[in-house]
Amino acid sequence: MSEHVTESGPTLGDLQARASAWIAGDPDESTRAELQALLDAGDQAELLERVGVGLEFGTAGLRGIVGAGTNRMNRAVVRRTSRGLADHLLATVPGAAERGVVVGFDARVDSEEFAREAVAVFAGAGLKVRWFPSPRPTPLVAYAQRVLDAAAAVVITASHNPPEYNGYKVYAEGAAQIVPPTDAAIAAAIEAAGPAVDIPLADPLASELVAPVPAEVVDRYLGELAAARPDTPGPDLTIVYTPLHGVGGELVQRAMGEAGFHDLHLVPSQAEPDGRFPTVRFPNPEEPGAMDAALELAREVDATLVLANDPDADRLAAAVPDGNGGYRLLTxxxxxxxxxxxxxxxxxxxxxxxxxxxxxxxxxxxxxxxxxxxxxxxxxxxxxxxxxxxxxxxxxxxxxxxxxxxxxxxxxxxxxxxxxxxxxxxxxxxxxxxxxxxxxxxxxxxxxxxxxHGLWVSHQHSITRPGSAGLAEIAQAMAVLETQVPEELAGQQVLSSLDYRVGAEERPPWLEAHDMVALELTDGRALIRPSGTEPKLKIYVDLRGELRPDEDLDTRAEELLQRAAAVATDLAAFVGLN
Missing domain, CATH: 3.40.120.10 (Alpha-D-Glucose-1,6-Bisphosphate, subunit A, domain 3)
Structure with missing residues (x-):
């Protein structure tokens, strides 16, 4: 998601006109009232955030805070996005109407409502729809598109974002996420979709075009997972697992059982899908504290392994015994x-x-x-x-x-x-x-x-700058590296640099022009880029050191990590975001 405003920004009158137009086209009484209250209050700052820009459809689809306006996730945005996607498919994909679309959703508070909007729009456009009527993992929805040969799949999910977020993820050719220029073509079709209230809908419960995904798709998915991994005979293991209030629990239990893992312990407080995420503020297993309940249970049952998925079950975290009675999270x-x-x-x-x-x-x-x-x-x-x-x-x-x-x-x-x-x-x-x-x-x-292979350590440093002003700061920081790069960072010489914003014609398509700069260092490398889904600037530092036979792994790793963190700090300061 990215945002664009003119240098001077829209006036209050511009924002009021945009808000009024959006209210007129919004089918949802609650979000109409929400935006009208801001309009009545003349709250220019909040109107700028709500309608100054829109959620931009990109290769990751849409993701944003749920609420009223063009720059929020809501029924109107979902309805217009679905119509634009439908028009794109019908215009560009042979047999799209018959092949249809697969729709799924996670357990977030608004996900089912948004999914039903998408189903109604697709069927209203004449596309066959196969959908999961209950929350399901994102990878299962992508798999269903492949085995059903659907023209596309949509998942209503915000993955591991906080509970106030939701999103709209699209799979297209090859049952994979879209890449340029498909994203731009879909975005243009969305722009042309017109007001949400004017978009034709079908009744998801009555339309002959709508049906649930066949139950055997789940069985096929689990069977293909088994065939894709090596056979690993051995003892049963005591494993602790948490879906972090997400949708992975049911399928993980089935898959583990079919693989011969029967001593599986789910974290009770996080076992059921709950889009409010009551035990974690940020349902990302990478975030500090998110795995605490799983690690506590692991100590109680003396687990060999701790596993976690994020709420839509497309990521995996793991922890293993540290040899001192505790557990260490793996990166x-x-x-x-x-x-x-x-x-x-x-x-x-x-x-x-x-x-x-x-x-x-x-x-x-x-x-x-x-x-x-x-x-x-x-x-x-x-x-x-x-x-x-x-x-x-x-x-x-x-x-x-x-x-x-x-x-x-x-x-x-x-x-x-x-x-x-x-x-x-x-x-x-x-x-x-x-x-x-x-x-x-x-x-x-x-x-x-x-x-x-040598001890490689990795350090990531994120700098958050929320809102439109924050995104401008991040853009300015990246602009610094267009004309100059540092000579050294925390004692590491910068041997060369590669600006991925230029020279794409000399690289394969999966290394196309991108807002990122790589610096080759004496003992590794550093990369800097804006996040594609959050208002953050991210710096990645990887350093390599030899690990002598008599040298302690943890001590040597900590030394290298401190050096990597110093490199990241120096690079942030160089671009003006320390």
Whole structure:
């Protein structure tokens, strides 16, 4: 999501006119009243946030705070977005009406209502609709599109954002997230859709075009997950799992049981879907405190492994015993490196391919090389990981085995052309079981990999600047790097730089022009970019150090992490956002 305003900004009169026009086209009495109250109060600052810009449809679809106005998620926005998508499909995809659209939603407070709006619009446009009438994981919806050969899929979800958010995620060609220029074409169709109140609707309960997704799709999904991972005989493990009030619990329990994991303990306070997320303020397993309840239960049952999904179950977090009676959370990079090693060791694929986002650890490439696999880096986002996988499968005959990003996203095989926290959870449990059969632990294996390939550490530094003014600050910070880069950062010499905003014609399509700059350092690299879904500037630093045979892993890692944090601080200061 991004926002654009003129240099001087719209006047109060402009904002009042926009608000009045939006109210006239809004089918929802509550959001009409909400915006009218701001209009009556003459609250220019709040009107600027609500109607000064609109939620911009991009490759990630839409995501924003639920409320009234063009820059919020609401029924009118969902209705217009669905009509624009429907028009785009009917105009560009052969057989789109018959192939239709799959619709799913997560457990957020407004998700079912928004999903019903989408179903009504698609059917009203003459598209067949297959939908999940109850909350379901995002990867299952993407899978359903693939096996039903639908023209597109829509998931109403805000993934791991706070409870006041919701979103609209789109899958299209190849049952994968959209990439440019499809996003721009859909955005243009949305712009042309007209007022929400004028958009034709069908009754989701009465239309012959609407039906639930067949129940056997779930069985097929679980069967394909089993075929995509290595067979890992070994002892049963005591595993603690939390869906973080999300929708992953049911399918994770089924998948784990079918894989032979029967000692699975769900965190009771977080087991049921609840879009209010009552035990966590920020339902992201990366956030401090989000995993506390799971770790407490793990200590009670002496768990071998702790696993968590985010609320729409497309990400996987994990924790393992630390050897001192506690548990240590693994980073997304550590999970990615471990699964890269595990899945490549267990594959018989010809010309294996693994793909990671460019902000993920460079260690991934070293691990892949040991198995003779081709490792590819892409721009951030699984849309690019899957686009690269499909292109390299077609052009070079490669076999995609695994993809990951440092933000806890993993995709095991080609079951889902997006990140899938359910498939990743069972694959990671299999890794732990195969090690247990040899008398080793996940932590043992991670240390072996560090000693073989070098100890890579990763530090991420995020700077939040909310609102339109904040986005302008972030843009100005990135502009600094158009004309100059630092000579050194915290003692690390800057050896070279690569500005991804230019030179795209010399790179593959999954490394297209992007608002990001990479700096090669003496012992690693640093990258800086704005977030694609939040008002943040993100800095990623990866440093490598040797781990001597007699050297303690934790002590050496902490030393490197402090150096990486200093690099990030210096880079933030250089662009004026310290």
């Amino acid at each position: 997304g990079n550590q999970i990615g490196v471990l699964l890269t090693d595990h899945l490549l060791a267990g594959t018989d694929a010809d010309r294996p391919l693994v793909v990671a986002s460019i902000v993920s650890t460079p260690m991934f490439r070293d691990v892949a090389a040991k198995y003779g696999a081709h490792a590819e880096f892409t721009l951030t986002g699984f849309k690019w990981i899957c686009a690269a996988a499909r292109d390299l499968e077609r052009a070079e005959g490669r076999s995609f085995v695994y993809g990951f990003e440092e933000a806890l996203g993993s995709s095991v095989g080609t079951v889902v052309r997006d990140k899938d926290g359910i498939g990743a959870a069972v694959a990671f449990a299999g890794l732990a079981r195969s090690l247990a059969a040899e008398g080793r632990t996940v932590r043992d294996r991670l240390e072996e990999l560090y000693r073989r």
